[in-house]
Amino acid sequence: MASRVLRAGCCTVLRSAASAPVSVVRARSTTAAAASCSFLPRRTYRQFTASARAMSSSSSLFPGEPEGPVVKTEIPGPKSRAAIAELDEVFDTRSLNMLTDYQQSSGNYIADPDGNILLDVYAQIASIPVGYNNPSLIKAAHSDEMVNGLINRPALGNFPPKDWADVLKSGILKVAPKGLNQVFTAMAGSDANETAYKAAFMWRRQHERGGAHVEFTEEEMESAMHNKSPGASQLSIMSFKTGFHGRLFGSLSTTRSKPIHKLDIPAFDWPQATFPALKYPLDQHVEENRAAEKAALDEVEHIIKNYHVPPCAIIIEPIQSEGGDNHASPEFFRGLREVTRKHNILMIVDEVQTGVGATGKFWAHEHWDLPHPPDMVTFSKKAQTAGYYFGNPELRPNKPYRQFNTWMGDPARALLFRAIIDEIERLDLVNNTAKVGDYLFGKLEGLASKYPGQFENLRGKGMGTFIAFDNPKRDQFLAAAKKFGVNIGGSGQSAVRLRPMLIFQEKHADILIDRMEKIVQSL
């Protein structure tokens, strides 16, 4: 139904089918046509960058996307309900939010099988960077390189492709955080964090042994096979209350978001520190917040010195993204870096949700102006692949096969991330997000004044579009949003979290603000 993505030859075009009942107006610019429907060599392609940057403040960053939401049925509508019932026979659908028609989704807009088209500011839990059916990604997906990466999947640690250095350098490593020039590739946020933890344990024990040259003892090798110390180390990873770092056994032991994530699963006896609970608006609670952050840092230091399973690393999100969009100040993070260095503890920054542009910088921790870079930074979601960056060669374990697995990532996904990075650069999307975020935040402040209590604890100022607020009827707010044509997610107990894509513009912010006003009026 409606318009369909069809391929004409090797080019993809958006075509309105004859039967299309939806009045979605689509437009195409020269830039978009060049990006979507050609196999121009990369340099020619680049020539569009300058003009695109000049255009981006006013014109569309995603020509051809719908001009606004279209709500035709309740959601889920009849077609979705039938398909969900069929799916439930073989797949747990209780967490299903919206059955999606990805072929019909475009740019900032997500579609469902009943012809509903919503402005999507949840974006697959913050995982879509440059829009549904982005023409540049379609082009990358059709490349010989991508087909090769998909069908000839390597065991990357044993048999890397001849051009793997180039793929890394022109992609993943091109955006490496300052001071970190190495990468270990993984599959998803959880294993990105867990492999970083493993690196931390191996680093710390090596340090304790006296260096990379010191061999393991017989006792270590024997006891490791029985899951006992000293071979299995009695060390820990410290995390923060209400933090989220994944759901596998090691990462879940550091996740402290909600009981439902943790119940019944065995966990390591690892420590947690209090994340400072800031009060908003920040400028009205300067002293209280400073005291809260000071207390949190003191607690961190106390745990490092006293916890019975000593931490070798801390892991922290720049903004606690699942736990309710909890922020702390750059001073707090600089203090944390100081404490970790003082006690020879590694600092792992979990940028799985905050990374890749959404905060108006490529990495959220760039907001902190750290005097020393973190030891490791983990990434996933908008990167469409995962892993951890590190800068210190000591974080390469002393022997091969200690940090290893069959796939060690996915070259197809690494190639897609490279195309995403190119698109972000071509359209200057990090700066776009910073600017649009400021615009959106200003409009939200207006709504917060107009509707007291409905947009409580508005937060994320100066952090791009990574914005959240609390609403007393949050779950109703999120459910109602779909009726008004917007797909929004929540986090923590009462937060509405905004996670637009990087192609979100002022015109989308205007629609979002308009619809959110209607939502709160309806509650």
Add this chain to the structure above:
Amino acid sequence: MASRVLRAGCCTVLRSAASAPVSVVRARSTTAAAASCSFLPRRTYRQFTASARAMSSSSSLFPGEPEGPVVKTEIPGPKSRAAIAELDEVFDTRSLNMLTDYQQSSGNYIADPDGNILLDVYAQIASIPVGYNNPSLIKAAHSDEMVNGLINRPALGNFPPKDWADVLKSGILKVAPKGLNQVFTAMAGSDANETAYKAAFMWRRQHERGGAHVEFTEEEMESAMHNKSPGASQLSIMSFKTGFHGRLFGSLSTTRSKPIHKLDIPAFDWPQATFPALKYPLDQHVEENRAAEKAALDEVEHIIKNYHVPPCAIIIEPIQSEGGDNHASPEFFRGLREVTRKHNILMIVDEVQTGVGATGKFWAHEHWDLPHPPDMVTFSKKAQTAGYYFGNPELRPNKPYRQFNTWMGDPARALLFRAIIDEIERLDLVNNTAKVGDYLFGKLEGLASKYPGQFENLRGKGMGTFIAFDNPKRDQFLAAAKKFGVNIGGSGQSAVRLRPMLIFQEKHADILIDRMEKIVQSL
């Protein structure tokens, strides 16, 4: 260099470049041409199946692949060494086995940048099912569906694609083991196992609580947030000595292969039972082997009844694949199923390496003729995606979001697995592997007689091409293999493990046998 994979329009053809120095003879049959270079609808495509089956015993299952290995330089050669040095600046290359030119690899043959072409019976650690640059997979990779799966990656638990039920039913679930009709999709073998463990813990605790309707207590919810019992359960997963189940924190706690996999990483206090150490040839050690298996089963039962952290599940590989290709009899596995049922313990069969045809059945546990199916079966590697199958609705946790993560697999990889399944069916590759495995095993028995001690403990009879033997100079054997044009892997302390693809035929077995004879003569 040499021949290159080029696309003409939307079709992929293998072309010999004018400068090609390698004398690789390529041939094409009507079947292959139809498979590689057309967008015929699926039904037309199917018509080739019958004739392909008739042909498969004599003609090539991969028309166009090289006729034999070509060794032009030492490995790594000069081009490889230069590229490896560059790669090592940003990526740990100490576990690198061979830098690979995937564009030049074809069917059973793996190529490197120096023009060497080896018969590959390691196949990316048993992960390539139907050959490098398989034309049917190239076709699938070019489809609109695949492009959509790649560029519009869903959070599958929240926003599944409208046709996800169909993708599962026509792919992953079409090959579900008997008695198991549900799937939880994951990313790699480790998280496939860990999500299965999580399902086991939740199932057991629900059972202990009295059913799905019994709510969690305040104490459970509070203690879970502190990684303490009763919220974090004090239960375990039992595994077997020398077993391998992955390298993340939960899976690594069940992995018992080698110290290097486990050293310094904290582990759960979970029990291990002895895997029976069979003596070969099996028909000369019937009584001893039966006694070893009986003792192992007794130990399992003893641990279930007495271990201080009670197991809620056991996990076992049909053949211990990393730990040295250790086999046990169908009677042993039937006995294990009986013990687990008697004590209300779940049985998880880890088919990450044994699954998808390599043992001459689609799932290795089909060799056992179990009276009751396993509770869960995990898969990855040749499936190019991962997850666990289960049959019992009770293994769906009582509430949503308990077994959940952002991606929950990868639709692009699920679509690729569907194309792999189609190719396996089209060419009858499981039966091919059973037949070729018997042929290869017979030839290896001949070598074992001719070279006493060189092909010791030959094992895997009747298990397709999943064959191994011990060699006293194993590591030299593997290194020498490349000089003779063969890429082979090892497992355990002294095993040479054969892991050919499913398109491995008698002609390849003949080459392999010839080269292995030369290898042992050279040692």
